Amino acid sequence: MSIAEQPSRRSVLAAAVAAAVVTGAGPAAADTAAETGTGTGTDEAGAGQATARLVDNRAWTTYTEWRSGTARGTQAVAGARPGLVLATPAGTVDYTDPHTGTTATWEYATWTSAPHALSVPATEVIASWNADTPAGTWIQVELRGTYSDGAETPWYVLGRWAAGDQDIRRTSVDDQSDGRSSIWTDTFAIDDASTGLRLTAYRLRLTLYRRPGTKATPTVWRLGAMGSDVPDRFTVPASTPGLTRELGVPRYSQEIHKGQYPEYDNGGEAWCSPTSSQMIVEYWGARLSEEQTSWVDPAFADPQVCHAARYTFDYQYAGCGNWPFNAAYAATFRGLQGVVTRLHSLTDLETLIEAGIPAITSQSFRADELTGAGYGTSGHLMTVIGFTADGDVIANDPASPSNEAVRRIYRRREWENIWLRTKRYNTSGKVVSGTGGVCYLYFPAHPTPRQRRVLAAVGVR
Template identity: 70%
Template sequence: MTAPTPRRAVLVAALAVATAATVSGGGSAAALPSSPRGPGRTVDNRFWHSHEHWRAGTHRGTTPAAGARPGLEIATAAGRMEYADPHTGRKSTWEYATWTSPVHRSTVPATEAIASWNARTPAGTWIQVELRGTYTDGTATPWYVMGRWASGDRDIRRTSVDGQTDGRSTVWTDTLAVDAPAAGLRIADWQLRLTLHRKPGADHGPTVWLAGAMASAVPDRFTVPAAAPSGTAHELAVPRYSQETHAGQYPEYDNGGEAWCSPTSSQMTIEFWGGRASAADLAWVNPEYADPQVCHAARSTYDAAYKGCGNWPFNAAYAATYRGLAGVVTRLGSLTDLETLVRAGIPAITSQSFLPGELTGAGYGTAGHLMTVIGFTAAGDVVANDPNSPDNASVRRVYQRREWENVWLRTKRHNAAGKVVSGTGGVCYLYVPAAASPAQVEALRTVGVL
């Protein structure tokens, strides 16, 4: 039911001493922002995706591409490089071009940042996404690699990059985090660098449709204030898939279906929006396996360094490989935000962790698990498609509002041994049509994503 140790669970071990002074008791609640754009906000999102966006920044061989979905492409190679893939041992030569974004001044002096990107990478192409921040003392981080990515796995292995640190901040799989936030250091601004690769002499390359990041400074908290329910029931007809259906299948992708909560949730949401894997995409899957598209999702989100399918941006990028879909990773501040999205027709894939008994009706505990929120009852309880279910028919669950709210939004919790470990602080994946409706755009603006 769980992926490899979540990046926040790893992060908390490194920060435990530094943040001890900011954690009070075990039952205190920090205030949530009154609105995503109001005083006390804890999350800032910035994504480039329009033709005007792609014209900005610094181009070295790249060019903005017009069309129904504007993007960034290679106009002419800026140079060549050799890449030795650490996961295959193969060395290959690639042409490349780069785009460096304008500097984005975050409205939230941040302790963490997570990049997102949406791209098309035909055979013989791939992209690298880097992020560089400026600390509040005026010094800069290195250019950190936030992902080396391709939609397939024939040319390179999709991967995060371990071991990146300057002694003040560290990349934990997909999250750039300040090492000692209790000391007051923050990331004041940041920029992205995209490197597009193609085989030498090729007349085509990748296209990047969206790139950006979410920066956040969510306070340490074991409990969160309750958000009042809207009083209106609403539920979206999201397909239901169980990860347990795939237990033991393709163990080379993170031990098989037992750990596929993230790609299973992604596939449910992709199909809600009409995305369908082609017969060619599924040809490699054993025809005896049910729901082969879930196996395809696991292979398409697998991070060779993390050795799992739970890399957050890799899941969002996978969703965007389906025609007309965009995907980002962000944090939301309350269940009110989730209700706003659901009322606009947008399901959300949420990340949470909890002990057995902390979420009534779940029947399990987890150090990190993804599920898809599809609605709310009139009483405000959460309706979720939980992939940790024995079969597809039992995926739909109703969880008590107050319990679910706390296990999703908290950043600190106690594990079964009584040790303080981390929660995700409201992380979610949002997949929406690239040409979203006015109501969907307004909902995304209301929760601070646009």
């Protein structure tokens, strides 16, 4: 996030889409990440029903589901965490990394899901994946959709990803469009939703790569996508507080990293997304080893935040705010899953907090719209950790001058509106897009029954 309210790379793209949307469109993706909604906190069924009106989530995670797709050289594996691996290569391909200029030959195999019919014909789709990519391996995720008039999209690349950066540079792919829909960094979006065109179904395709002659393989544990159709709105109805609770989430400031490792989007000033991700990763008990952070200058505090920035960095977007890349980073820690979804209300968020699950949300606002923030932004991530007795939002805001200053309390009505709206006025009085409830959720690979019920209530399995 940039403290000054200047257009970010992603918000410029979002504004381009929003300009074409007169009515009924969800926003394009905003600068760096995630959002939620409005409510009372304890009605799990109600939260799930509210989300279902706007959002469709589908994920492939079980052995049966991995076996249900069309495999060319991939194989489903059972066990405590079922997944998909490269078994017998379907062939080889040369890939020239656009960010290094290096051309290498890779063995590959593919898996394609059956078509998934969206319960909510969508203006946007965002994928998530959780995978292990040992040295010498990487994956590609693609989507092909069916429009409401029966025509199909091309195969769109949603990400070329590796946990590390020694083999390829993880990257989104620009300039993908068929004149009716486009890929904006990590988000599929209908170009002009006012026409009524929607995406009614999609297939996902995984391609697993490895260096020829090795037995190494990626393992993909989770693949899914969130489709949504959020209506245009400058305001949302006020919710009724329903929960008082605060979770003990570690506090990290992005600001103390200002100027560090400028090759990763100008250093800590823009690291709201990985800083927030690292907070929740550590909340769940995951830790980086000294060996993993040994590359960080020992003079820098909190080397794990530098590490998170490096390993969420999207070399095409030139930033650390790629939503699926952050969720995938969280899932590189043993025992964690990560997804990108869209929540309907603060009720959904209270439901999660009540079950001990914090969330990462994305806001964009003028300095006068969020009391106590002290800045305006075209896109910024915070970690929501609880609610006060008055229903106000307790957030770990990484845009703080120190770790000690990270915990903030923001007024409920202000916060829910800047987070859930899809339209807003910037400091110049121009109409620009808002983020409309997108959210990162990180949770155990094996949730408790209670956690499983609560996640299902907000549409996540």
